Amino acid sequence: MAVQFSEEKLNKVKEIIARYPDGKQKSALIPVLHLAQESFGGWLSADTMDYVAGLLQIEPIEVYEVATFYSMFNLQPVGKYLFEVCQTGPCMLRGSDDIIHYIKEKLGIKNGETTADGLFTLKTVECLGACGYAPMMQLGKFYKEHLTKEKIDQIIAECRAQANN
């Protein structure tokens, strides 16, 4: 299937481009890549990046160099639920190592892997700016803070239930 934004998303792209001066539409690249990642399965394929380059009238290489620089852009397919667990100092002081270890055991995957059913991917990340609410992780658009093993069980169960509905 060819990569193509819906009419609604195309209008959003136009709205984003209009935030910048004429001729500076490249400024829209990161916001449009976020939109593309959300729209096309949670990751950026080469086809998707080429499509974005066409929309913004820039060279594909300009998209590749940005997509490979920023850690939030996934260049490989990820599970439906991406667990991005912070492992930097303040979270480490509050037990993020144990939380990461527990998620690995619970899901039977290593860091960077996806469960066989395609539901969960685990990714350790560096500081997410929630140090006072540690340990924590990002799940989709929101943060899950003050994590415990019980909370992890609950989050996994909620994701599974949501996926089955």
Next chain:
Amino acid sequence: MGRKLLLDKAHIEGIRYFDVYRKNGGYAAAEKALKSMSPDQVTEEVKKSGLRGRGGAGFPTGLKWSFLAKPEGVPRYLVCNADESEPGTFKDRYLMEFLPHLLIEGLLISSYALGANTTYIYIRGEYAWIPDILEEAIAEAHKNGFLGKNILGSGFDLDIYVQRGAGAYICGEETALIESLEGKRGNPRIKPPFPAVKGLYQCPTVVNNVETLATIVPIINIGGDEYVKYGTGKSTGTKLISACGNLNKPGVYEIEMNISVEEFIYSDEYCGGIPNGKRLKACIPGGSSVPIVPANLLLTTAKGEKRMMTYESLNDGGFATGTMMGSGGFIVLDEDQCVVRHTLSLARFYHHESCGQCSPCREGTGWMEKVLKNIEHGKGKMSDIDLLWDIQRKIEGNTICPLGDAAAWPVAAAIRHFRDEFEWHVLNPDEAQRRNFGLAHYADPLPVAAAV
């Protein structure tokens, strides 16, 4: 109770929305500035207040504004740095999430002072839910005549847009942020030219932190002279401190800069002490890049006085016995924490976040991480400690942007103050290994440290 200037209304239900904010005195400072002050008068008031940039560097804000080039016919920009990615720092998130109109009002007054008609808020990508809050507040401000054309009949026009980053600590550096806002990799630019002369789209640009810009509101409300009375010496006004680590009450606190570090850690009004009655071991008071100091040096200055929560007092003694206010990211370690392990965690962070543009940073941060990993896991040699010292010295001051310094300082300070812990790991390899058996993410085979 400490007096508050930024969070004094944070407890009011619905303060996130325009009507409630307005009813509680919101946008009065904007009205005062736009209706009765010239742009230069606003800048003068900010200079008078002694406000220092709250992002970490602590440069005087009014002075920074006065550097802005003003060529005819060229647009000027204000960019709000909401990238907040320094480990230990999460105060700007609080402001944006709970007091978005305070930030927008600050942006309006600041843009007016600078003559900027377009302002961008560049927010770290991971704060994915906050742009919706900010955009809703921006729409409310537009609807009520505080943004858009001819604001309050002043003839001044302003549009504010929110731009999300995508996960890169380096974009908190102002020139990297500008590159990112232009749709490029966040590689810092060589300065000069400074952004005040050639910034966004090669136009004059001021980049200020969220807290800095929000603070413009109380400064205009009460006046620069009154603002100085909150605080002491060159540390004027109030400061947001985000406290984390081994504390009973981690969180975001607004302090007047005239309280002691001891009071901040132990009083019930602030952090409430260390959990489980443990002893304080060390602290990084200004975000991960500033030097860690052991408890005795944290609580008492080189002069034997109580260490205060001020720029001057925290820095007393320089890096040998002091530290820095930085961003106000206050990270506390209790007696059970391993400084080597914590330093390794920070080294990994800086290695991950190096943009790779400068060789000392690109190669050195990874090298430090490898050597630290070996020491922490009982596979290090005594010479590794000196090697680490040597590597950090070769990074510091040898890169385009301050990320190199930020990576070097935590390692230098940890060795300076806790060398015995590094030596313990070397002398007790089995015990060091045993203590780490549970750290699954470090269970991969350890690489051999280079050039040992």
